[in-house]
Amino acid sequence: MAKRILIIDDEETIQTVVRFGIRLAAGWEVITASSGSTGIATAQAERPDVILLDVMMPEMDGISTFKILQSHPETEQIPVILLTAKAQAAEQRQFDELGVSGVITKPFNSLNLPEQITKLLYWQ
Amino acid sequence: MVETTSDQRDKTEIDRITAELKRQRQQVALVAEVTLKIRQSLQLQEILRVIVTEVQRILQADRVLIYQVLPDGTGKPISEAVLPDYPAILGMQFPEEVFPTDYQQRYAQGRVRSIADVRDPAAGLADCLIELVEQFAIKAKLIVPILQNLSAQQPTDPAQNQLWGLLIAHQCSQPRLWVEFELELMQQLADQISVALAQSQLLEHLEERVAARTAELQSANQRLQQEISDRMQTEAALRHSEEQLRLITNALPVLIAYINEQQQYSFNNQAYADWLGIAPEQIHGCHLRQIWGEACYRVMQPQVEAVLSGKMVIYENEITTQDGSRRSVNVTYIPHVNPQQQVQGFFALISDISNRKAIERIKDEFISVVSHELRTPLTSLHSALKILTTGRLGILSLDGQQMLEIADENTDRLVRLVNNVLDLQRIESGEVQMEKRACSAAALMMQAVESMQPMANQHGVQLSLAAQSVDHLLWVDSDYIVQALTNLLSNAIKFSAAGSTVWLLAEAEATELLFQVRDQGQGIPDHKLESIFERFQQVDSSDSRRKGGTGLGLAICRKIIERHQGKIWAESVLGQGSTFFFTVPMFRLPAQLPAQIFANLPAKSSANPLKTARQRNG
Structure with missing residues (x-):
């Protein structure tokens, strides 16, 4: 049941704590990308089980990245969970309408991520 | 001869x-x-x-x-x-x-x-x-x-x-x-x-009569003259005082008006002309709706009805001035009640609070940006410390572990603080809407107790949920009411000695449900019972450090309850414990609604997975 998780975040420290946390808590494999465009390429190449996508990124933000992922047949089936510092009602509704699989707000404890992902994606 | x-x-x-x-x-x-x-x-x-x-x-x-x-x-x-x-x-x-x-x-x-x-x-x-x-x-x-x-x-x-x-x-x-x-x-x-x-003699008598009559007439004339002069003086004084009043009301940069029972203007000051471009005499006799337009009147109407029922009201509204700019205004209506206790009209005082609103917006934005910007570094710090405390990356010396614990605990506290500051700012600014639905009081209480059970266990405190004979439906945003309940339970647990009990009770009143969270803690002095609901106002300033609180929990509770048109207060006996009360409106089934809406009621928690996820974080 080992999963492969792709984290797309411009903050390297976030990539690191997510990788460490998920590996320690669940032993899942974590691959990382530092921008939307590299993230899309990585997703197409690696076909992860889930993508954790930061919303606020320079150049290409999380929403644009998500839309491109959705437009590619290789990646459109991969569930996407947004990582955001903003969790306002209006934005949450906007995320819901986009069709993301879930939203996890910062600050989070990366050790809890496997449990949260499992719950959001109904993995048993 | x-x-x-x-x-x-x-x-x-x-x-x-x-x-x-x-x-x-x-x-x-x-x-x-x-x-x-x-x-x-x-x-x-x-x-x-x-x-x-x-x-x-x-x-x-x-x-x-x-x-x-x-x-x-x-x-x-x-x-x-x-x-x-x-x-x-x-x-x-x-x-x-x-x-x-x-x-x-x-x-x-x-x-x-x-x-x-x-x-x-x-x-x-x-x-x-x-x-x-x-x-x-x-x-x-x-x-x-x-x-x-x-x-x-x-x-x-x-x-x-x-x-x-x-x-x-x-x-x-x-x-x-x-x-x-x-x-x-x-x-x-x-x-x-x-x-x-x-x-x-007759003449004399006549003259006497004439003199007497003349004197009478003269005195009557004098009285009349006096009366006329008095009246003129009174009128002049009245005119003068009215002029003064008008001068004062006209000089003030606020809208001042008197509106009669028929919701028509009886008096309005010069500011109306300055703001709306309508001369006071043109407004006189006009209905409120005529002056403010349909959209603005819709906001005013319930307030006008309230003041005409004898209640003073204060509310905020948005108006458009003659130059087309939108202004935020603070409106105060004071009923004019005659000695027979009948409302004859009301006084309206409208002041421009656009500048204050702008400053509030800047403050809100600042808080929002700062708390957002803090979140990413906090995530790294928080996660890194949590990973370190697992000990799986190596075992620290005992001193090292103690230092790590301090760092971890205080990061937790910082996370709570950032979350609370943002929560409070959002609720206060009206940025978040209370998404009210009919929900079961018992379910909300259960949910709050379940989520606080680990903390209660940690403190050795027993959580007692008083069973209700009848469940009641509330008209609330369930997430926020659960947040209010957990905040109160968390406080109660924090201030309870090991082995004591914290109760959660609910009691139905006419149109509201009264929640109570009762503890057997040290109690709160009388003079603090009000101020504890202000932000960063704890009973003892050392409390926040000792108990790990943020000083915002009760302020958030109050804002949540106020947004539900409820009341929140505390009662306490020093050395015996405190009870926190709050009221929220009960759901009243509108006659036209089909009964089947009950079928879809969430038994527990919110149907919104996003909010659930957010709550479990941290």
Whole structure:
């Protein structure tokens, strides 16, 4: 049941704590990308089980990245969970309408991520 | 001879008749003249003067006078016509003896005395009187009374006659035998004097009446003048105070108005013209809806209805000014209640709070940006420390572990603080909407107790959820009510000693449900019961450090409850414990709603997975 998780975040420290946390808590494999465009390429190449996508990124933000992922047949089936510092009602509704699989707000404890992902994606 | 004698006799007879006729004509003429004078003149003195002069002339008497009898029996001549050869007696005061009372009485009854020779004993004059008349060289005299009728009602009643005076003719040169016509003339003139007296009296009376009436009129006029001047002064004062009021209200940069029961303007200040471009007189009598437009009126209407029911209201609204700019306004309505406790209208005070709102927005934005920007580094810090504390990356020395624990605990606290600050700012600014739905009170209580159970276990505190016989439906945003309940439970647990109990109770009231969170902690002093709901106001400032609180929990609770139109408060007995209460509205099933909405009620938690996820974080 080992999963492969792709984290797309411009903050390297976030990539690191997510990788460490998920590996320690669940032993899942974590691959990382530092921008939307590299993230899309990585997703197409690696076909992860889930993508954790930061919303606020320079150049290409999380929403644009998500839309491109959705437009590619290789990646459109991969569930996407947004990582955001903003969790306002209006934005949450906007995320819901986009069709993301879930939203996890910062600050989070990366050790809890496997449990949260499992719950959001109904993995048993 | 006979003829001659006869002729002579005839001639004498003719002469006598002619003289008689002439005399009679004279008498008639005199009486007519006197009567005319009386009519022409109302001056008694003048009339009396005319009479004495004329009588003296016609009778060829040496002296004619009018003697007035005074009430004490004395008397004096008040008018006199006398030939230059004889002494005048005008104005001389005569003692009573001259004119005894019995004489007066006889004259009053109309007696006339004709004395041909005062020295003739037949005349019956007393010696003292003879001396007196000789003093004034009087040889013969004719006296007629002048009577005054005192009865105004019956002027003809002789019983009411009173002697006013005497009309007297004197012959000084020689004794004189007074003839009938002379007597008659004197009597007629005396009567005319009576008439003149009556007229004069009447005139005097009339003048008195006129004077009295004039005085009355003058005083009435004065009163009226005073009244008019008073009224003018009052009006001027009123105008002045109204002007002052208008000056003040016009100078203020706020909208001030009085609106009547029909929601029409009765008064409004100059600011209306400045803000809306409508002159105050154009607004007068207009309905609120006319002035503010349909959209703005929809916000106003419930507030207007509230103030007209007698409640003071304060609310905020948005208006568009004449230059098209949107302004945020604070509106205060104060009911005008008459002594019979009826609302007659209300006073409206509207102030521009756009600047304050702008500053609030900047503050909100700042808090929002700062708390967002803190989140990413906090995530790294938080996660890294959590990973370190697992010990799977290597075992630290005991001191190292202690340091790590401090870092980890304080990061937790920082995470809570950032979350709370943002929560409070969002609720306060109205950025978040309370998404109200019908939900089960029991389910919310259960959810709150379940999520606080680990903390209770950690503190050795028993959580007691009082079972309700009937579950109640609430009309609330379930996430926020659970947040309020968990905040209160968390506080109660924090301040409870190990082995004590924290209760969560609910009690239905008319339209609200009353929640209670009760503990057996140290209690809260009375003077702190209010302030603990302010941000960063703990009972003891060391509490936040010892208990790991943020000082925002109760402030958030209050904001959540206020957004549900509920109330929150605390009661406490020092050393025995505290109870926190809050009320939220119960769901009232509208008649038109189908009952099946109950079927889809969430049994527990929110149907929104995003919110659930958010709550489990941290």
